[in-house]
Amino acid sequence: MNDVLTWILETVSSVDPVLRTALAGLAMMLETSFLVGLIVPGDTVVIVASTGVANPVEYFSLMIAVICGAVIGESLGFALGHHFGPYIRRSRLGRRIGEANWVRAENYLNRRGGVAVFISRFLPVLHSLIPLTVGMSAMRYRTFIAWTVPACVLWSAAYISVGSAAAGTYREVSGQLHTAGYFFVGIIIAFIVAVMLVKKWLHRRESRHMS
Template sequence: MNDILTWILDAVSTVDPAIRTLLAGIGMMLETSVLVGLIVPGDTIVIVASTAVQGPAQFVALVVAIITGSLLGESIGFALGRYFGPRIRRSRLGRRLGEKRWASTEAYLKKRGGVAVFLSRFLPVLHSLVPLTVGMSTMRYRTFMAWTIPACVIWALAYVGVGAAAAGSYRELSEQLHFAGYIFVGIIAAFSVLVFVAKRWLHRVEARHMSTDDESPS
């Protein structure tokens, strides 16, 4: 496994750090602005890019690129929702997503407000739909940014930190331990399981909150 993993990590590392960081930022921008996140999750983009991080400067640069790309993408998504939201919703892609999904996102945002914006960064599908949906709502851009900035910062630090730590640990141990590759895979797998469980738990909590609100008297 070490040989295969070393080849993969080396392939990522051969890309110029500036280009790699820029591509990761662009990937994050596209994820939330034009619904690319429904096809290629930002998690994958960041984990792959972070495995090539070497040194504090590259770590900070990648985190800043991820945050900047995410905020640019969400800002574009907000603007698209504000000016073209209904048209996008009725488009071929919008219809493929399903009116039920649009309606549930709209209802979630209406009931939870800024909290929905913050939590959507950590929930699948929602983080791609929320910027567009917010743009179609009455929420101001300033309010939207106030809730999404801290979420993007936390998300970027977590994913870049885990990817860089896993790759760094592997590089330090690969020449000493023949099973170092399994350590790398174990770290990524453990983080993935933790994220999956957390997302499921958060989804259940929010679904329960929504059903409680629906049952409460107006």
């Protein structure tokens, strides 16, 4: 496993840090603003990009890029919802998302306000729909951004920290332990499981506000 994992991490690291960071920020922007997150989750993009982090400068650069990309994407989603929300909802893509999901997003926003904006960053489907839904609502942009920025910071810090720490630990011990690859995979799997449990708990806790 070590050989395969080393090849994967070296491939990611071989990408120019500036390009890798810019692509991660761009992916986060597209995830929310144009519903790309419904197809390619931003979680995956950020985890992969974070494994290439080699020093504190790259770590904080990636953090800033991902946060800015997420905030810009949320803002674009708000603008698209404000100007084209009803059209997007009636479009082929909107129909594929499902009217039930649009209604859930509306109910959640109406009943929870800014809290829905914050928590939706950590919930599947809703994290892509809420910015558009807010744009179609009476909530002001200033209120929306005040709730979404802290959520983006927390989300980005969690994924980048775990991904870079797991990869850094692997690089340090891979030459000494033949089982180092399993430690790396174990850390990532444990984090993913923890995230899934938190998302499941949040969804169960908040679902009564969506029905």
